[in-house]
Amino acid sequence: MNRFAKIVATLGPSSSDESTLRELIEAGMDVARLNFSHGTHEDHADKVKLLRKLSEELGKPVSILMDLQGPKLRIGKLDKDFITLKSNQVVALSSSENPENVREGTIFIPFDVPKLHEALVPGNHILMDDGQLEFEVLELDGENIYARVILGGNLKSHKGVNLPGSKLDIPCLTPKDLEDLQFGLDLGVDLVAISFVKQASDILTVRETMRQMTSMRRLPPIVAKLERPEAIANLESIIDATDGVMVARGDLGVEMSPAVVPSAQKAIIRAANQKGKFVITATQMLESMINNPRPTRAEAADVANAIFDGTDAVMLSAESAAGKYPVQSVRMMESIISESEKHLKEWGHLDSxxxxxxxxxxxxxxxxxxxxxxxxxxxxxxxxxxxxxxxxxxxxxxxxxxxxxxxxxxxxxxxxxxxxxx
Missing domain, CATH: 3.40.1380.20 (Pyruvate kinase, C-terminal domain)
Structure with a gap:
């Protein structure tokens, strides 16, 4: 074995055919991530069948990680392909599908989450599209939320929404998650990742739900995705309850200041290592390789520093799922890990x-x-x-x-x- 840390690669349009999957395994993919935010059950079943076949042929175990979508907040469907928002414009967010229910002169944005207004007060900020657009809540009128555009741009349908500093009480498993989880258990996935974990009870809920869904003697290990400030506040109890964790830096860097993410990453990895739980570091690790055959130097350093921090695995997202260079991304990750591990005694902080x-x-x-x-x-x-x-x-x-x-x-x-x- 040339390295210790493992490589998780997300599968998608760029990595669905048998030839590419074979190359990914040969290049060093240890875990295949199926993102249940995208794709159909039939798509995922086909990938699992191929992965099991290739794993046996190549004599290499490949873990299959199902990643549940979770209670991701999103806007609804817009009337146009996109709307352009400018600073100081006033928008009306509403769970109502009828724009006539909001004040004249405001820009109507439908919202898929009921009771959103109960989690907000004037002065709260709302982020959309991974923080690319920002709004400040001005007023609440029934279920309608009036907000001022702080950071504008083009907004498309179904984009994600983050509410930094706000607490919205929604279940950790949505109806879609329950349907997907049953499907994944029947399919025989090896690991189950839960999105937007807030507290240890979320883990216990999912584990009990799995027990009710299947008669298998041993349930798949649970991976708690840490992407909310509440999860960082409840870090110790969450790690005690789960089998493994994922440092999900994408949403974490939107919900919290990006300046806080590096220290949060180190704290999560240290706590997981000390408690004997595996940890995956994820999001934008080799982001530029979505379109380029080589990563930036900063990305290479990012992967290396995660290895020095003591992560068990590093993860590729869009790089392997939708990028131009999925196999090259895995090879590059393999190369960076192998080189970094030569220097663990010098630079590593392997809390065990x-x-x-x-x-x-x-x-x-x-x-x-x-x-x-x-x-x-x-x-x-x-x-x-x-x-x-x-x-x-x-x-x-x-x-x-x-x-x-x-x-x-x-x-x-x-x-x-x-x-x-x-």
Missing amino acids: VLSSDQLDASIPIVRAAKDLTADAKVSGIVVFTISGASAMWMSKAKPSVPIYAFTPETRTYQWLGIAWGV
Whole structure:
């Protein structure tokens, strides 16, 4: 094994055919992410079938991560392809589909989320399209929200909405999520990512929902996507409740100041490592490779710094899903990881589960195994595991040699593709 950290690649239009999927696996993809915000069930089923076939042919485990859309706030459908908004214009956001219900002279923007007005007060800010447009709430009139344009631009239908500093009480699973989750469990996905997690109870709700949906003995590990300020405030309890976390820097950088994201990333990775939970660092890692064959130097440094922080995996989003260079993006990620890991002793800050007060029965064995790797003659650690837990504990000790996990369970073999060093 040439590297310890794993590569998660999002699949999409650029990476759906068998030839490209084969190349992605050969280039180093360890985990295939299926984004359930896009695509049909038939599309996802076809990809899973191909991935299982290729994984067996190539003799390499490829974990399949289903990423639920979650309660993403969006505007509704506009009457035009787009509307152009300018600073100081007044808009009316309303869950009503009838523009006649708002004041004359305002620009009507339909909204898909009921009771939005209950979460806002005058002075609150509303962001749209990943923060490209910004509004300040002026007045609430029933369900109508009147706001002033601060940062204008072109707005298209169904763009995402963020409410920094506001608390909207909505369930962690939407009706669409429930339908998708049942489909994913029936399909046999290996990992389930939950979007917009706010608190530990969200994890418990999803886990109990899965228990009611399936009779499988072991549920797929849950990945909590941390993309809201509430999640950072509840970080410790969320990590205790989940199996793994994702540093979802896209929405996190909209809900919070971008200046805060780097330190939040480090805090999340450290906490996850100390508690023995795997962590994925995601969003815009090699963003320029959507259109260019090589990344910027800043992007290369970003990936390297995530490795030095101690992340278990790094993720490609649009780069592999919709970009011009999906395979090259994985190869580049592989190259940056491999080079960075040569310098972990110099620059790495690998907080491990051994530096915490974890009391799991596996810890003494893990500690002893890691101590033995100080012997130059030790070239690897062998772990026998049923559920994958022992291999994950060993992974979170961050040993300096590869971990070889043996298991009689196919599902364990498949999901351990996310584990650092395994």
